Amino acid sequence: MATTQETTGARTGEQFLAGLRSEERDIWLEGERITDPSSHPKLEGAARSLARLFDLQHEDPETFLMESPDTGQPVSVTHVQPTSRKDLERRRIASKRIADATAGMMGRTPDYLNYTFACFAARSDVWARYGNEEGAANLVAYQKLMRDNDLSLTHTLINPQVDRSVPEAEQAAGEVSLHKVEDTENGILVRGARMLATLAPFADELAVYPGSDLRLQDGKYAICFAIPMTTPGLRFICRDSFSVDRDAWDYPLSTRFDEMDAVVIFDDVEIPQERIFLDGDPQLHTEVITDTHWRAHIIHQAMTRAWAKLEFAFGLGHTMADLTGVNRFDHVQEKLGELWSMLELTRAGVIAAEAGSFRAEDTDDWVPDERSFVALRGLMPKWIPRAIELLQLVGGGGFMATPSKADFANEALRPEIDKYFQARNADAERRTRAYRLAWDFVGSALAGRGELYERFYLSDSFRMTALAYVLADKEHPTELVEQFLRDE
Numbered sequence: 001m002a003t004t005q006e007t008t009g010a011r012t013g014e015q016f017l018a019g020l021r022s023e024e025r026d027i028w029l030e031g032e033r034i035t036d037p038s039s040h041p042k043l044e045g046a047a048r049s050l051a052r053l054f055d056l057q058h059e060d061p062e063t064f065l066m067e068s069p070d071t072g073q074p075v076s077v078t079h080v081q082p083t084s085r086k087d088l089e090r091r092r093i094a095s096k097r098i099a100d101a102t103a104g105m106m107g108r109t110p111d112y113l114n115y116t117f118a119c120f121a122a123r124s125d126v127w128a129r130y131g132n133e134e135g136a137a138n139l140v141a142y143q144k145l146m147r148d149n150d151l152s153l154t155h156t157l158i159n160p161q162v163d164r165s166v167p168e169a170e171q172a173a174g175e176v177s178l179h180k181v182e183d184t185e186n187g188i189l190v191r192g193a194r195m196l197a198t199l200a201p202f203a204d205e206l207a208v209y210p211g212s213d214l215r216l217q218d219g220k221y222a223i224c225f226a227i228p229m230t231t232p233g234l235r236f237i238c239r240d241s242f243s244v245d246r247d248a249w250d251y252p253l254s255t256r257f258d259e260m261d262a263v264v265i266f267d268d269v270e271i272p273q274e275r276i277f278l279d280g281d282p283q284l285h286t287e288v289i290t291d292t293h294w295r296a297h298i299i300h301q302a303m304t305r306a307w308a309k310l311e312f313a314f315g316l317g318h319t320m321a322d323l324t325g326v327n328r329f330d331h332v333q334e335k336l337g338e339l340w341s342m343l344e345l346t347r348a349g350v351i352a353a354e355a356g357s358f359r360a361e362d363t364d365d366w367v368p369d370e371r372s373f374v375a376l377r378g379l380m381p382k383w384i385p386r387a388i389e390l391l392q393l394v395g396g397g398g399f400m401a402t403p404s405k406a407d408f409a410n411e412a413l414r415p416e417i418d419k420y421f422q423a424r425n426a427d428a429e430r431r432t433r434a435y436r437l438a439w440d441f442v443g444s445a446l447a448g449r450g451e452l453y454e455r456f457y458l459s460d461s462f463r464m465t466a467l468a469y470v471l472a473d474k475e476h477p478t479e480l481v482e483q484f485l486r487d488e
Contacts, residue, residue, distance in 0.1 A: 007148040009073030010065055012058060013051030016152065019204055020047060024230035027201050027262070029238040037201035042241035045248075045255045046106075050152070050202050053098055053109060064094050068148050078111035078301075079147040081122040082366040088300065088354045091115070095304045104309025105257040105446075107302075107453055108198040113153040113207060115301045116294065117143040120209075120277075122365045123292035127277065130284050135224075139277040142226055146205070153226070154203035156194035156264045157211025169218040178208065178266055180220045180280065187273040190223060193265045200236045200262040203229055210289050214282040222285040224278035225271045233269040236262040242446040249405040249433065253440040258449075293360060296353070299373040302458065303350050306380050310343035313387045316438045317394050323423035323431050324398065335390045342383045349376045371473075377458050378465035384454040388442045399439045402432050 008015065017038040027034045029042060037043040038051075057064040057076060065074040077094050080087050095111050102109065120127065121143035127136035146153065159168045159177035168177050178192035197206065207226040214222055227234070243258040244251040278284060289295070317336050321327035327336065349372035356369030392399075403421060407413050408429060421428035441447055458464060 007071050007073060008150060010057045010075055011054050011150040013055040016051050016054045017047060020202060022230055026235045028236065029241060034201060041245055042243050043201050045243050046258050047202055049102060049256045053101060063097060070144055071148050073148065075147050076114060076150060078114040079118050081118050083364045084366055085354055085357050087366060088357055088368060092300065092304050095301050096308060099305040099308030102257055103312040104305050105253055105450060106259045107305060107457060108259055110152045112301055113155055115297050117146060119292055119294050119297040126288055126291045129287065130281055132278060132281065132284060135277045138274055151204045152202060153205050153207050154197045154199045155207040156197040158195050160193050160195055167215060169221055177221055180223050184270055187271045187276060188279060190266050190269050190271060193263055195263045196261040197236060197264045198261045199259050201260050205229060210285050214285055216282050218282055219280040222278060222280055222282045225276050227271060227275055231269055233267040235265040235267065238262040242449055247405050250436060251440050251444065252437050254444050254446040258446055293367040296368045296370040296373060299377060300353060300368045303346060303373060303376050307343060307346040307350060310346055310387060313391060314339045314343050316441060317391050319434050320395050320438055323426055323434060325424045332394060335394055339387055339390055342387060346376060374468050374471055378461055378468050381455045381458065381461035385451055388451055391438060391442045395435060395438055398435050399443060402435045
């Protein structure tokens with residue numbers, strides 16, 4: 001583990017990959033223990049895509065890097081603690097470039113948790129409530145550690161789905177959900193499990209912080225901390241890999257962007273005292289989410305990525321339609337117009353949040369205006385599945401007419417492929433590759449995971465849309481009505 005005295009600053013891709021190689025990792029994938037995700041055939045593609053993001057920092061430092069206020073080294077601008085609208089905009093520009101590079105397919109690129117801990121550290125006053133000054137100081141020190149060493153984090157927020165009809169603390173006699181077992185000489189001992197640790201094979205550290213509300217009597221579940229992935233007793237069980245062991249020509253997204261998800265098992269894991277941010281206070285456990293403006297900051301990153309993903313979807317739809325000339329038909333134009341409208345409203349929502357940003361009362365923290373984000377949180381789980389449906393309708397049977405790279409390499413087949421698979425304005429190879437790319441976005445195993453992710457990673461659309469009504473400012477709209485209901 002890196003220390004605050006031995007900082008690296010912004011890492012290169014090779015430095016990131018080197019950090020993933022460790023015999024101490026306990027990551028399981030399809031019955032196999034993985035100690036080197038950087039070279040495993042089912043993980044290597046995503047590892048190298050992430051490494052490319054680290055390299056981008058050094059190729060365009062003006063966009064991606066800032067000076068660490070503590071070491072003077074160049075560090076990622078996504079660690080900034082915003083004190084102005086300009087800071088929000090600069091951070092978003094970097095995240096948009098990251099999302100563009102992954103077609104918005106990777107929802108948990110490292111900038112996601114960079115935003116989170118920058119937000120938490122900027123509001124250490126909230127974490128210090130109710131006598132938690134030591135936990136708040138630990139969090140501030142940790143944010144500096146991850147910033148100045150360019151650490152990649154995964155996180156895990158949700159307890160296992162055993163029996164959702166009862167409070168989480170009562171599922172399986174309270175032994176399944178992650179909880180504190182006892183105090184130790186050097187910290188605390190924790191046990192249980194959590195889901196889903198997205199990006200787990202590609203992370204240096206694991207963070208645990210509030211993911212759901214707790215009852216006041218559930219103090220042993222109110223724990224927040226961060227620990228290295230190599231911590232003894234920590235085990236990760238991954239879902240199936242969707243990274244297709246084939247040429248990127250055939251599966252250009254699946255071979256690059258399967259960020260992986262895992263359930264985390266804590267088998268009597270000791271958390272060192274200096275890594276504990278909160279221990280045993282359910283009230284503070286709730287307040288650190290609501291009162292730090294965390295949701296506004298993290299949805300800033302999430303909607304920037306969604307903007308990139310919808311932009312990519314629109315580009316796919318236009319490319320397919322233009323190849324075969326169906327974009328001249330009004331019913332296809334209507335579908336592509338709907339796609340464009342989604343991406344443009346998302347872009348507008350992000351810009352509106354920045355334009356309406358403000359300084360949080362009695363702090364230096366500069367916060368995005370959350371109103372457009374509240375709306376988008378309910379809409380995005382509907383929009384992206386709809387975008388996928390629209391692409392399916394535009395592509396139609398063309399998705400089934402896609403020879404493989406091996407077919408193109410066959411001398412007997414190639415002349416017929418060139419003749420019968422051509423497009424109106426492109427050769428057979430370009431058309432085939434475009435449709436295979438689109439299929440990897442709408443119909444492959446990775447596409448299915450992506451759709452499920454978009455439906456639920458911001459909580460379900462039903463709850464978020466209902467919350468939009470609850471949070472909505474009703475005073476002025478109601479006054480518009482009241483002016484016609486008053487006595488003359």
